[in-house]
Amino acid sequence: MRKVDLHIHSTYSDGLNSIEDIIKSAIDKGFEAVGISDHSYTTFDLSYCMDKSSYQKYIDEINLLKIKYNDKIKICCGIEQDFFSDAKTQDFDYIIGSVHYLKIENTYIPVDESKEILLKAANKHFNGDIYALIELYYNTVSQVVTKTNCDIIGHIDLITKFNEDGKLFDEKDERYIHSYEKACDKLLAHNKLFEINTGAISRGYRTAPYPSSCIYNYLKGKGARFILSSDSHSKDNIGYKFDEYENLI
Numbered sequence: 001m002r003k004v005d006l007h008i009h010s011t012y013s014d015g016l017n018s019i020e021d022i023i024k025s026a027i028d029k030g031f032e033a034v035g036i037s038d039h040s041y042t043t044f045d046l047s048y049c050m051d052k053s054s055y056q057k058y059i060d061e062i063n064l065l066k067i068k069y070n071d072k073i074k075i076c077c078g079i080e081q082d083f084f085s086d087a088k089t090q091d092f093d094y095i096i097g098s099v100h101y102l103k104i105e106n107t108y109i110p111v112d113e114s115k116e117i118l119l120k121a122a123n124k125h126f127n128g129d130i131y132a133l134i135e136l137y138y139n140t141v142s143q144v145v146t147k148t149n150c151d152i153i154g155h156i157d158l159i160t161k162f163n164e165d166g167k168l169f170d171e172k173d174e175r176y177i178h179s180y181e182k183a184c185d186k187l188l189a190h191n192k193l194f195e196i197n198t199g200a201i202s203r204g205y206r207t208a209p210y211p212s213s214c215i216y217n218y219l220k221g222k223g224a225r226f227i228l229s230s231d232s233h234s235k236d237n238i239g240y241k242f243d244e245y246e247n248l249i
């Protein structure tokens with residue numbers, strides 16, 4: 001397997017390490033290529049994303065490091081473009097398109113913050129019908145390629161982050177299955193890469209990568225192509241568990 005990891009966060013957004021430290025760690029781990037993909041700027045939540053004024057510095061810094069480490073590793077300058085970010089993407093080598101929020105009546109509800117936030121939103125906006133909230137989530141996901149023009153579709157079922165115990169919703173429920181299948185069908189038409197994302201395992205939220213085996217099998221059955229991503233926020237987690245899941249790609 002070619003050792004490549006294109007989903008890594010640095011201190012430019014919510015990661016722990018500098019870009020150069022990430023690159024050094026990737027070289028130590030024997031990676032052939034590495035991509036930095038910090039969070040795109042979102043006007044409504046500045047807590048985790050890259051500052052608008054840092055974009056050029058980020059690109060310049062990566063360009064210098066591309067030259068500095070040219071003989072050791074291939075470096076790509078990416079961005080994890082949130083669905084609701086309107087920041088420009090034309091200067092990046094590649095784009096990961098991700099849905100981290102639901103937009104309801106001009107408020108943005110984070111999908112990956114806590115179980116309580118999702119339950120509260122279902123109660124407030126959907127009369128307690130969590131599947132209606134999920135339908136909105138997958139409807140948003142279904143448009144992620146058209147909206148972000150991404151090359152890679154990020155963590156397609158992020159909505160399951162807090163649901164490994166099945167207490168938030170039933171992943172075998174017909175409405176759940178129907179909503180992800182509809183999104184998958186729309187996305188498959190674009191022939192982009194889908195992530196096998198191990199980030200929530202390394203951070204202790206899940207024991208299996210995104211997407212679930214059901215979604216993976218559905219996509220696989222329809223000829224989808226996959227890429228392994230660590231979604232790492234620490235240099236130690238680059239390529240996290242790639243050996244274990246390389247058979248999936």
Ligand SMILES: [Zn+2]
Nearest residue numbers: 080098154155
């Ligand atoms: Zn993400």
Ligand SMILES: [Zn+2]
Nearest residue numbers: 007009080231
């Ligand atoms: Zn990420």
